[in-house]
Structure formats: C-alpha cells, structure tokens
Amino acid sequence: MMLYLAVGCGAAIGALARFLSAPMLLALFGLGPLWATGFVNVAGSFIIGLFATLTGPDGRWLVKPATRQFVMSGFCGGFTTFSAMSLDTFTLAADGHWGVAGAYIGLSLALSLAAVWFGRVLALRFKPTVSA
C-alpha cells in the first residue's frame, strides 16, 4: 500500500514537472513540444540511471524501498513518457515527414539510452567509502 502511494505521488509530481517543462523550454530557449518530450525522456533516463546505481545493492546510499520507488517508478516514470514520443512519431510520419519522424524517435531512444548509461557511470565513481 505504501509503495503504491509512493509511486502515485512521485508520478503525479513527475507528470506536473513534464507538463511545466514544455512552456519553460519554449520561454527559455524557444524550443517546441517535440524538444520538450525529448528533453524529459533524456533527463528522466539520466536521473533513473544515477539514482538506481547510487541506491542499488552495492551503491553508496541506503534508502527505503518506498523512497526508491518514489523516485524511480514514481517521479522518473511520471516525468518520462513513451506514449507522447510514439504519438509524435506517428503524427510526423502520417503527415509525410518521414525523415523528421525517424530522426526524432532514433535520437530520443539513442540519447535516453546514453543518458541512463551516463547516470550509471557517474554513480559508479561514487563508490561506497570503506570504513576502518
């Protein structure tokens, strides 16, 4: 029950952060909605890679299962979105923009995977300190 609540609350906050990312990226950098979806997916993948490794079995941080699920399944899961990425790709292709559709999904996937890997590599550099 606690885990479900933790995931729900994390996902709610993640979804709101995703919703607010679009107008922020537009106001700050003039980037449109495709960039916003790409941004949340890459950023969320980086955070989950970093956090999962830091709090993993031989990570540096020991956190409660509910905290781990709040951040990973909750916040990161709610922040990132597979459905918007797929729908955007489908719409681009249906409108005849095949090249943009292919570049969009290819880059989204490649950068998300690179980001989760980078998060993990970064977290592995903070190995637990061995106490005497």
Next chain:
Amino acid sequence: MVLDFAACMLVLAGGFLGGILRFTISGAVARRIGETFPWGTLVVNVTGDMVIGGLAGTVATAGGALATAAFREFAIVGVLGGYTTVSSFALQTLSLAVQGEPRRAALNVVGSTALGLAAVGIGFALAARLLA
C-alpha cells in the same frame, strides 16, 4: 509564463492514477511471466500507445468533447504520460546490456519501439473506423 492552476491539478491527478496503474500492471505481468525480460514495461508502453492512438483517432474523426484542453491535460498528459515510461525502459535495457545480454537489450529497444508505433497506428485506425 502564466500557470493555470486547474490544468496543473488535472495533470497531477492523472499522473497519480497513471503511475499507480503502471506499477500495478507492470508488476503483475513481471510476476506472471518472469523478470528475465522486461515484459511488464513493454506491455505498459504498448497498451498506452494503443490508447493514445485511439484517442488521437477519436479527436481527428469526431472531435467534440475529447478535443478540450481539460481532457488533454488529464488523460493524455496526466494518465497516459504517467502510465507509459521511457526511464524504466532505458534502465532495463541498460541492465540487460551490462548483464551480458546485448541481444535481449537490442530486442527490447527494437520490439518496444516497433510494437509501440504499430499500436498507435492500430488504435488510430480502430477509432477512425468505429466512429466514421
């Protein structure tokens, strides 16, 4: 940037529901089929893609009540955005890769993407056909 309080509440509520739905369904699938391959996340992402395709097809064909901002904020940004996830997908792909399962990792990427895009198309076509 003007923040619409009601819109934020709709996204929060939708994200909460979507996150819990994802956690419940992906967990149930993983328990039933096993966790050697991330079937749970795949099932969530593909079903979410089918629903978002169906909603897009409904809006394109019938328009009306579903074309409102409130519906988009609650159902598409909130529930479906919170339900589907790129972060878990990326993390599980990385886990397969670092556990010496590069073929399964590649299969997860190609399979999730191909099935997801096909699901958007099927959902869209179904909605368009049923409502035409």
